[in-house]
Amino acid sequence: MSTYYYASKRRLGQLSDVEDLAAERQPTPVHENHASLVRSVYQTVWNEFCEWCKQDFANSMNDLGTPPVDANTRVKDAEDSDIVGELGQLNLQERELTTLTDPHTIILEAPFEPPPSYDSCNPVSNNHFTGDDASHMPFLPLADDPSFDWKGYCVNYKYFAWQTKFFDSNLHAMVVEAARRLHEQHGFSYSQIDDTGVLPLSLTAGEDGVLRTVRYQGSSDWAGAKSHPVPAVPVQAEFKELVSQFCNSASCMMGFCDQHVNWFPMPPPRPVSPRMQSSDLFSDIISPCGDDCFILRVPGNTAIETEWTPNEIDTFNMILDYSPDSSPCDLATICKKPCFEIFKRRRRTLPDDNIKRRPAENSLKRPPRLKHTMFNDLNSAQFKPNAPCHHKGPCNLIARGAVVAIPNYVDVDGQAAIALGQKQDVPAVRNVVRASKLIENATRSFVESVKQATALEVKPGSWGVGLFLLESADPGELITEYVGELVYELTTESRDDVSMHRQRNYLFNLNATFALDSEFIGNESRYINHSEDTPNCRAQVMMVNGDHRIGIYAQTHIEAGAELFLNYGPEFFKAT
Numbered sequence: 001m002s003t004y005y006y007a008s009k010r011r012l013g014q015l016s017d018v019e020d021l022a023a024e025r026q027p028t029p030v031h032e033n034h035a036s037l038v039r040s041v042y043q044t045v046w047n048e049f050c051e052w053c054k055q056d057f058a059n060s061m062n063d064l065g066t067p068p069v070d071a072n073t074r075v076k077d078a079e080d081s082d083i084v085g086e087l088g089q090l091n092l093q094e095r096e097l098t099t100l101t102d103p104h105t106i107i108l109e110a111p112f113e114p115p116p117s118y119d120s121c122n123p124v125s126n127n128h129f130t131g132d133d134a135s136h137m138p139f140l141p142l143a144d145d146p147s148f149d150w151k152g153y154c155v156n157y158k159y160f161a162w163q164t165k166f167f168d169s170n171l172h173a174m175v176v177e178a179a180r181r182l183h184e185q186h187g188f189s190y191s192q193i194d195d196t197g198v199l200p201l202s203l204t205a206g207e208d209g210v211l212r213t214v215r216y217q218g219s220s221d222w223a224g225a226k227s228h229p230v231p232a233v234p235v236q237a238e239f240k241e242l243v244s245q246f247c248n249s250a251s252c253m254m255g256f257c258d259q260h261v262n263w264f265p266m267p268p269p270r271p272v273s274p275r276m277q278s279s280d281l282f283s284d285i286i287s288p289c290g291d292d293c294f295i296l297r298v299p300g301n302t303a304i305e306t307e308w309t310p311n312e313i314d315t316f317n318m319i320l321d322y323s324p325d326s327s328p329c330d331l332a333t334i335c336k337k338p339c340f341e342i343f344k345r346r347r348r349t350l351p352d353d354n355i356k357r358r359p360a361e362n363s364l365k366r367p368p369r370l371k372h373t374m375f376n377d378l379n380s381a382q383f384k385p386n387a388p389c390h391h392k393g394p395c396n397l398i399a400r401g402a403v404v405a406i407p408n409y410v411d412v413d414g415q416a417a418i419a420l421g422q423k424q425d426v427p428a429v430r431n432v433v434r435a436s437k438l439i440e441n442a443t444r445s446f447v448e449s450v451k452q453a454t455a456l457e458v459k460p461g462s463w464g465v466g467l468f469l470l471e472s473a474d475p476g477e478l479i480t481e482y483v484g485e486l487v488y489e490l491t492t493e494s495r496d497d498v499s500m501h502r503q504r505n506y507l508f509n510l511n512a513t514f515a516l517d518s519e520f521i522g523n524e525s526r527y528i529n530h531s532e533d534t535p536n537c538r539a540q541v542m543m544v545n546g547d548h549r550i551g552i553y554a555q556t557h558i559e560a561g562a563e564l565f566l567n568y569g570p571e572f573f574k575a576t
C-alpha cells in the first residue's frame with residue numbers, strides 16, 4: 001500500500017496526520033514510507049548541488065583564464081609569433097617579450113645539500129591555550145628521517161588525525177538543505193528525519209548535531225547553503241552552549257578568548273581499575289583521621305551506621321569509578337560520611353576477589369621519564385602566587401608584578417578567600433570590588449611593562465639563533481615575556497620526543513599541569529640561549545589576573561648589544 005504525502009506548511013508530527021489531510025489537499029508524489037521520501041528529497045538536493053558545483057567550478061576556471069585568443073588578432077613581431085606558433089594556447093597580445101635566449105643545460109657539480117632544518121614560529125603576543133593534542137596524531141614528524149624513532153613517538157597518541165571526524169562543508173550544506181525542505185515542504189520534524197537513518201549526518205544528536213553547527217556551514221554560494229532551517233535545539237540548551245563559549249576566567253575581558261575557553265573539550269576522565277585490596281588500604285595510613293577512622297573500627301564492629309541517600313550512594317560510586325584507591329579517610333571528607341562506613345561500603349562495592357593487584361604502570365605504556373628538555377623558573381619549587389602590587393609605574397623584579405587570582409576569591413590583601421556565596425555581605429563585596437580594581441591596575445601594569453620592555457634583536461648567537469638587547473637594562477628590569485602554547489602533560493611528552501631528536505627545545509615548565517611551548521607560536525624570547533655560569537636574565541612565573549605568565553627579567557646590568565642568557569636548569573641537557 002502506498003502512503004500519500006502533502007505539501008503543507010503544517011508540521012505533521014505523526015505520519016497518521018497525513019491521512020487525515022487527504023480529503024483537504026491535493027496529493028503530491030507517492031512514496032513507500034518516510035525513508036523513501038527523505039531519500040528522494042536528499043537525492044534531489046544532491047543532484048542540484050552537484051549541478052551547481054560543476055557550473056561553479058567552470059565559472060571559477062573561466063575567471064582564472066585569459067580571454068580566448070581572437071583568431072583575427074595579428075601577432076606583431078616575428079619572434080612573438082614563433083612562440084605563439086609553438087605553444088599554441090599562449091596569448092602574448094598583452095605581453096612584452098624583450099629577450100629570448102636559447103635553452104641550455106646546467107651541469108651541477110654536486111647534488112644539492114639538503115637545506116638546514118629550521119623552525120617556523122608564528123608571532124603572538126600572549127599565551128594560547130592548546131591543552132592536549134595527544135589524542136590524535138596530526139602527521140608523522142620527521143617521516144623522512146630514518147634515525148627518528150617514529151614507533152616510540154606513536155605511543156604518545158591514541159589514533160591518527162584522519163580517524164577523527166572530518167567536517168565536510170559540502171555534505172553539511174546538502175544535509176541542511178534536505179532537512180529544510182523536508183521540514184518546510186513535507187512537515188517532518190527533525191527527529192523524524194533522523195529516525196529514518198537516511199541522511200549521512202544526524203540533525204539533532206547532541207553536540208555534533210548538524211542543526212547545532214549550522215552556522216559553520218561555510219561560505220558556499222550555493223543557494224541551498226543560505227537557507228537555514230529553524231534550529232531545533234531548545235532555547236535553554238542553546239543558551240547554555242553560548243554561555244559556555246564565554247571565558248570562564250572571571251577576570252578575563254575577552255569574549256571567545258582562546259586561552260580560557262576550551263574549544264576542544266578535554267575528554268572526560270577515564271574510569272580507573274582498583275589495584276588495592278581492602279587490606280592494602282591500611283598500609284598508607286599514618287594516623288587515624290578521627291574517632292570514626294576505619295583503622296580503629298575493626299571488621300565485625302557493630303556501630304550504628306548512618307543512612308545513605310541514593311544520591312550519596314551515586315556520588316560515592318562515581319568517585320570510586322575514577323579514584324578507587326583513594327584512602328577511606330580522604331573519601332570520608334569528600335563524601336561527608338564516617339570513615340569506617342566508607343571502608344565497609346568500598347569493600348562491598350569492590351570485593352577483594354575482583355581486584356587484581358598489579359604493578360602501577362600498564363606495561364603497554366612507555367614508562368614515565370624525566371623531562372630533561374624543559375627549562376623553568378629556577379625558584380619554581382617555592383612558587384607562591386604573588387601579592388597584588390600597589391606600586392606606581394611598571395612592574396619589575398623589585399616592584400613585584402601583578403596579581404593573583406579570580407577577583408571573587410581575593411580580598412584586598414590577596415589572602416583571604418571570599419566565597420562566592422558571601423557576595424551579599426557588603427564589606428566582602430567592597431573588598432571584592434577593591435581587589436578587582438587592584439587586579440585590573442596590576443594587570444595593566446604588567447601588560448604595559450611588557451609592551452614598554454626593552455628593544456631586542458634576533459640574530460645568530462652563541463648556540464644557533466640568539467636574542468640580543470639593543471639598549472641597556474638594569475637588574476630587575478622586565479625584558480620580555482615568554483609566550484607560547486599552554487600544553488598539558490601528554491602533549492609535552494609527545495613534543496619532547498621531537499625536540500630531543502632535533503636537539504632544539506622551547507618547552508618551559510610552568511607547573512605540574514602545564515608547560516608553555518614556543519616551538520610553533522611565540523615571540524623573540526624563544527631565542528634566549530642557556531648559560532649555566534653567567535646568565536644575565538632570569539625567568540619568573542607570576543600570577544597575573546589568574547593566569548600564569550612568565551616574565552624574563554635582567555639579572556645583572558646588561559649592556560646594549562649583549563646576548564641574553566638564561567640558566568635553563570640542571571636537567572635541561574641531561575641525556576635520557
Ligand SMILES: C[S@@+](CC[C@H](N)C(=O)[O-])C[C@H]1O[C@@H](n2cnc3c(N)ncnc32)[C@H](O)[C@@H]1O
Pocket residue numbers: 119463464465466503504505506526527528529530531
Ligand atoms: C630555547 S631554544 C634557544 C634558541 C635556539 N638557539 C635556536 O636557534 O632556536 C633552546 C635550544 O637552543 C640550543 N642551546 C641553547 N643554549 C645552549 C647551550 N648553552 N649549549 C648548547 N645548546 C644550546 C639548544 O639546541 C636548545 O635546545
